[in-house]
Amino acid sequence: MPDDILTSYDYALPEELVAQWPASPRDTARLLVYRKTTGDITDTTFSRLGDFLPPHALIVLNDTKVLPARVAFTKSTGGTVALLYISHTDTTSLWWSPKPLKAGDTLSCGSHAITVIERTADGYTCSLPAPAEELFSFLETYGTTPLPPYIKHSPLSESEARAEYQTVFAQEQGSVAAPTASLHFTPELLERIKKEYEVVSVTLHVNRGTFAPVTDTQLAQHTLHSEWYRITQSAADAIRSARDAHRPIIAVGTTAIRVLETIAHYERWEAHTGTTTLFMRPPQSPQLITGCITNFHVPRSSLLMLIASIIGRNELMRIYAHAITERYRFYSFGDAMLILP
Numbered sequence: 001m002p003d004d005i006l007t008s009y010d011y012a013l014p015e016e017l018v019a020q021w022p023a024s025p026r027d028t029a030r031l032l033v034y035r036k037t038t039g040d041i042t043d044t045t046f047s048r049l050g051d052f053l054p055p056h057a058l059i060v061l062n063d064t065k066v067l068p069a070r071v072a073f074t075k076s077t078g079g080t081v082a083l084l085y086i087s088h089t090d091t092t093s094l095w096w097s098p099k100p101l102k103a104g105d106t107l108s109c110g111s112h113a114i115t116v117i118e119r120t121a122d123g124y125t126c127s128l129p130a131p132a133e134e135l136f137s138f139l140e141t142y143g144t145t146p147l148p149p150y151i152k153h154s155p156l157s158e159s160e161a162r163a164e165y166q167t168v169f170a171q172e173q174g175s176v177a178a179p180t181a182s183l184h185f186t187p188e189l190l191e192r193i194k195k196e197y198e199v200v201s202v203t204l205h206v207n208r209g210t211f212a213p214v215t216d217t218q219l220a221q222h223t224l225h226s227e228w229y230r231i232t233q234s235a236a237d238a239i240r241s242a243r244d245a246h247r248p249i250i251a252v253g254t255t256a257i258r259v260l261e262t263i264a265h266y267e268r269w270e271a272h273t274g275t276t277t278l279f280m281r282p283p284q285s286p287q288l289i290t291g292c293i294t295n296f297h298v299p300r301s302s303l304l305m306l307i308a309s310i311i312g313r314n315e316l317m318r319i320y321a322h323a324i325t326e327r328y329r330f331y332s333f334g335d336a337m338l339i340l341p
Helices: 002-007 046-051 132-142 158-164 180-184 187-196 216-221 233-244 254-266 302-311 313-325
Strands: 030-035 041-045 058-062 064-066 070-075 080-088 092-096 106-109 112-120 123-127 172-175 198-204 223-231 249-252 272-278 291-295 336-340
Touching: 030 046, 030 313, 041 046, 046 187, 058 233, 058 254, 070 132, 080 123, 080 132, 092 112, 180 291, 187 198, 198 233, 198 254, 223 254, 233 249, 233 254, 249 254, 254 272, 254 291, 254 302, 291 302, 302 313, 302 336
Parallel strands: 030 336, 058 198, 058 249, 064 172, 249 291
Antiparallel strands: 030 041, 070 080, 070 106, 080 092, 092 123, 106 112, 112 123, 198 223, 223 272, 291 336
């Protein structure tokens, strides 16, 4: 059964449609507009987003900020390994490694070093390479932008990647991947949207699990990797008010959807922080959002299943077939889709 489920979310994508660099300006990216009630598809550009958003909609952004989270460490044997920062506490740091490490290994970076403490399900728990309050400064100095693995031929320099793989409204440091549906906003477009619509922000720090393949255990237990989120009282009040007034709620990206559907599930309408393991897929459907902006996602992914929970798997695959035929650009630096009621 799990293999059958995953196979049903597979599709063939020509390699040349995997975007290796962003549109410039950002809002010149293409936008596929899909209306759920009619099944109609409109091909346009992201700069015209305001022409399609429903009246009185509440727009919900994710204001997380991507860290330069990939750090090259030198092993005691002299070899190098690029670790991906995941999180930290006051006394330890958590990293993902593409190569096996063992407890006691010491890795250095400049005058800094970490020692592996233990392996966990999420990566390797290590000592801190710098005091906890200075860890983000350490990453800014030694880290590089963690572009996704399918961006293999990016022409961007590190300084360009830091700017381009970041939303124009990013505020809260903590992500190892960008909320990519938000990358299409320019400051000018965002200001135009804010003049016509109520816009609020939540925070969800995206971690490496967003790229991990769906496992049989996740399918059986209906849970995914855990991600930290925060919602302010003003945002919670605005979202609940829009819901009670039956106004459209449009989430910008799957990360914003994950926060909104989590707080709706638990009916938590006060300011709080938490973690979510929400795994939305058919036959589940959203409790709160009425539409969303999203990019085109990789086959067999939890993100693809989440969008299917909104519009149905068959319609999702029909839309993707249209996007491939029309030569849309896919994945993190690719084009976008607007799903409307």
